[in-house]
Amino acid sequence: MNLLENKVAIVTGAGRGVGRKVADMFANEGAKVVISDLDEKPAFECANEIKENGGKALAVIGDVTTNDFAQRIIHETIQTFGQLDILVNNAGYTWDGFVHKMSDEQFQAMLDIHLIAPFRLIREAAPYFREAGKKDVENGTYNYRxxxxxxxxxxxxxxxxxxxxxxxxxxxxxxxxxxxxxxAPYQVNCNAVAFGMIDTRLTQPKEKGESINGISIGIPEKVRTMFEHSIPQKRAGTVEEAAQSIFYLASPLSNYVNGQVLNVNGGWYT
Structure with missing residues (x-):
């Protein structure tokens, strides 16, 4: 159907997992996709695969938490594709610990990547969302971002x-x-997805020994098994299932959905 024909999308954390699947879905539906990731190899692999399949993609490598990242990726997106219609703030990782043992650095790191980085990207994108939408409204046209x-x-x-x-x-x-x-008055839909356990690097058995930024990621296998049993559907969600929920909120199918939190968790929290 090409629901995203002539749209330009930025997806952070798009080199792997849910972000990678989102980028693929967007491209398959006609969007030009900006692949943002900390790691160069998976980002370029994703972008090149999209291009090989006839799509258009741009890889932008960098840490979303750095002060200049938002400005740089928005600038490169506009320079390459001339517009911006969709922004998916997906990049992130976990650094777990109990409150009484948690350092300031550990707490701040999660704020930086999961809250401050999205805020900066949204603020930097304002001319291409809020101001562009305001002009559309004044001209009597509908172009949801x-x-x-x-x-x-x-x-x-x-x-x-x-x-x-x-x-x-x-x-x-x-x-x-x-x-x-x-x-919302400027035809901008801003929504969130709240994932439960999705089968990615962040929820794999911790015993595999993977890390991000030198920080061990994953869940101890016994704890993971306990979580799965507590989910009514008795399994973790797939990256495809997670990506589909993001696609819905990024597509015209959700033009009258705004300010909502879509819980995607197999019934874990209802």
């Missing part, structure tokens, strides 16, 4: 060992609802 922020069930209901992550993801929900109220 979409912001999708990736939150978590932890941000909705909290989670043991994740005071930093839950606080950041809860803050992201507040940011989502505020942007929706401020920019």
């Amino acid at each position: 979409k912001i999708v922020n990736v939150s978590s069930v932890a941000g909705v209901m909290g989670n043991v060992g994740q005071a930093n992550y839950a606080s950041a993801k809860a803050g992201l929900i507040g940011l989502t609802k505020t942007i929706a109220r401020e920019w």
Whole structure:
């Protein structure tokens, strides 16, 4: 159907996992996609695969938490494609610990990547969302632009060992609802998805020993098994299922959906 024909989308954390699947879905539906990732190899692999399949893509490598990243990626997007219609704030990782043992650095790191980085990107994108939408409204045209922020069930209901992550993801929900109220008159839809357990690097067995920025990621296998049993559907979600929810909120199918949090968790939290 090419629901995203003539749209330009930025997807952060798009080199792997859910972000990679989102980028593929967007490209398959006609969008030009900007692949943002910290790691060069998977980002270029994703962009090149899209191009090989007849799509258009741009890889922008960098840390979303650096002061100049938002300005740089928006500039490169406009220089390459001339517009911006969709922004998906997906990049992130976890750095778990109990509150009484958590350092300031550990707490701040989660705020930086899950809340401050999305805020900076949205603010930098304002001319291409709010101001562009305002002109459309004045001209009597309809051209909806979409912001999708990736939150978590932890941000909705909290989670043991994740005071930093839950606080950041809860803050992201507040940011989502505020942007929706401020920019809705200009045909900007800002929504969030709150994922439960999705089968990615962040939820793989910790025993595999993977890390991001030198920080061990994953969930101890016994804890992961316990989580899966607590989900009514008795399994983790797939990256495809997660990406489909983001696609819905980025597509014309959600033009009258604004300021909402779509819980995608197999019935874990209802």
